[in-house]
Amino acid sequence: APYLLDDMADDAAGLLDALGWESAHVVGASMGGMIAQSLAIRHPRRVRSLTSIMSTPSPHAAPPSEAAMAALMGPVSPDRETAIRQSLVTWEVIGSPGYPLDRERIARVAGLSYDRSYDPAGTARQLAGIIASGDRTPLLKDIEVPALVLHGEDDQLVPLAGGVATAGAIPGARLITFPGMGHDLPRPLWPEFVAAIDELTAVADG
Incomplete structure (x- = not known):
């Protein structure tokens, strides 16, 4: 693979540097969720809270249809x-x-x-990068920030098993699933996404 998820996580940390931000609440969807997980693993002090949406800790945990x-x-x-x-x-x-x-x-x-x-x-x-990056499950167990996992119950690209595996790997992570949601972010659910992430960030900021 020409690049890995870790490389893109390091890019995200570099963006925080460029913005002059010490840390941020991090939200990632799909491959972005995988990158967000890697960022929390590699740069734990830069992540104040982690929200992983329709993602997975391993390509083998939730193979697509x-x-x-x-x-x-x-x-x-x-x-x-x-x-x-x-x-x-x-x-x-x-x-x-x-x-x-x-x-x-x-x-x-x-x-x-x-x-x-x-x-x-x-x-x-991108697919090569995901596969070559392997399984993050053992490393996710060391994440200490508040974490939220959002996942559609009808996702064919990253099935629900990926969200279950993510939440199961991160200590204290909250899993919320949505019937009828696939691998996108339906507009009618936006208020629920926002409310859940807002609650998470409030907890993280104490």
């Missing part, structure tokens, strides 16, 4: 419009079956992402 993997690793799009259509197909598979799919927003973000930098090989590099 075949349909999700096929959608994620779909064919390379030859142009912008095809890339947008492919993104819609992907989110139809891995999104939240219990909530309406915001097709307009997905198409808009997919178009902006294509314009910024369309690099299909990046997905493969």
Whole structure:
């Protein structure tokens, strides 16, 4: 793998340095959750609280469904419009079956992402980085900051087992699961996410 999760965690610590922040409440979703876990492991003094969303401590703890993997690793799009259509197909598979799919927003973000930098090989590099980074479970047991784990009960890309494993590995972590939520953040659930994270940060700040 050209880079690991630890490398990206070190980048996050470097960003804190650049901002002049001694520490921060850290929230990460999906691969970002894995990076957040690595940041709390490698730079514990920089993390005031940890929220891991739809993530996992190990690629083997919650393997994706075949349909999700096929959608994620779909064919390379030859142009912008095809890339947008492919993104819609992907989110139809891995999104939240219990909530309406915001097709307009997905198409808009997919178009902006294509314009910024369309690099299909990046997905493969990220997947390689996740697999090569191995299992963080033993190291998560040393985390001492307040921790929260949020996970959808209908996630096909990182199944619920990943959230259960994360919460089980971090001492005192709180696990909240959401029926009908897949591998995205449905807008109707935003108030619940915000309330849970706000409660966590309040505890962390004492």
